[in-house]
Amino acid sequence: MDAAGWEQQGCQLCEREHYAAAIAAFDRAIAGDPTFSKAWNSRGNALSGLKRFAEALAAYDRAVLMQPNYHQAWFNRGLLLTEMMAYGTALECFDRAIDLHPDPCYLHARETVWLNQKLTPFLVY
Known part of the structure; x- marks a missing residue:
């Protein structure tokens, strides 16, 4: 194969x-x-x-x-960084993916991360 x-x-x-x-x-x-x-x-x-x-x-x-223009890899990298709560870097990855291919899924993911980044300081652990 x-x-x-x-x-x-x-x-x-x-x-x-x-x-x-x-x-x-x-x-x-x-x-x-x-x-x-x-x-x-x-x-x-x-x-x-x-x-x-x-x-x-x-x-x-x-x-x-x-x-470098592989938008799906940039998106997946952003998803992983989101899961790791590295929101700033995740946003950079989503922005890169969106610049390469403005998929609505990518836009939604970026907005969700942006909101999580804003809410995280208010969460009680």
Whole structure:
């Protein structure tokens, strides 16, 4: 199977929440093509599903390093940073994704993060 086939298999495994198996498939895709930014992005999604945030962030970083105009990777990076409550950096990622592709989903995510960022100081832990 080629890199695209492994990436597709990994995405199917992610859809079924078999994240560890998906990561193995994405690793096979990346071994076949280390510059395959879609596989790096998808690997980040699987790692995020396992709450392995540092590794997920590194995977998204690789995806956008190799393909700076990859709006989905910028969006996914923003989602991860939102989950990590790194709202300022998440907003930067959403802005980058929106600049590249003004998807309404991206706009909504940015507005939600902006609101969370404003409300966070008022939350009692």
